[in-house]
Amino acid sequence: MSGAGLLALALALPAAAQAQDFSAGSAAKSWGLLGEENARFEALVVDVLCELGGDCPEDCGGGARQLGLLRSADGVLVMPMKNGQPVFSGAVADLLPYCGETVEVDGLLVGEPEATPAKFFQVQTIRRPGEADARPANRFTEAWAAANPQAAAEGGEWFRADPDVRARIEAEGYLGLGPDADAAFIAEWF
Structure with missing residues (x-):
């Protein structure tokens, strides 16, 4: 199956599987987006192509592949399509240092069931379990400038x-x- 087909399969998860409320303890800031809801949860940072198709480079693709969050509470693959910066960039630069690790993320689930089969995630903060402070998800422009x-x-x-x-x-x-x-x-x- 192609990468696009695997992504479509992941996005076709039933809305009921994503219906659990993850807003408890969330400090995410609203962006006023249609269908947004605060969400704070623990998840394993995974390479989406690895998770869905078995193509698993050691370093989650080194920043060249989409990363996902395999939510601990229910096993749902959450797609973090944006970080916390106002520039509309993805969250790969923020998640890559945590490849293969369980993290706690806080942000916004965004999407309307009538328009999207699954909500996408905007990561605002990330931390390893047990860390006192969460780090803002704002590394894209810094990583881009370095590259x-x-x-x-x-x-x-x-x-x-x-x-x-x-x-x-x-x-x-x-x-x-x-x-x-x-x-x-x-x-x-x-």
Whole structure:
């Protein structure tokens, strides 16, 4: 089964399996998102492709793969699609140091049953069991800057300086339809 097929399978978990209330003790800050609910729980940090398909590199993919949270209370695979920063980035940089470990996370489950088969998770804090203080989930821009020092030196928003984003725009255009489609759009609309 392909990675996309495995992810679709994971997202098809019945809503009833995710119906348990995990808001007790949560200090997550609201973002005012549709269907958001506070959630604090313990979970094993896993490589999603490993968990669903058995493709298991030792280091959870070294930051190049989606990480998941296998919730201790009910065995549900929770998809942490965002960290606590206002930039819309994933949570891999925050979770990778905990690969294969059980952690306590606090954040927001987001989604409406009518629109999404499973709620996604926005991680705001992480800590190992027994640690006094939770760490904020805000490592993305720091990790990006370390991996892209020349682009980071340019300043501004990370996504405008990112070499991968720039290469994709050059090849596919801003609309993803190619530079010719971009030119026609700009000529017609601006």
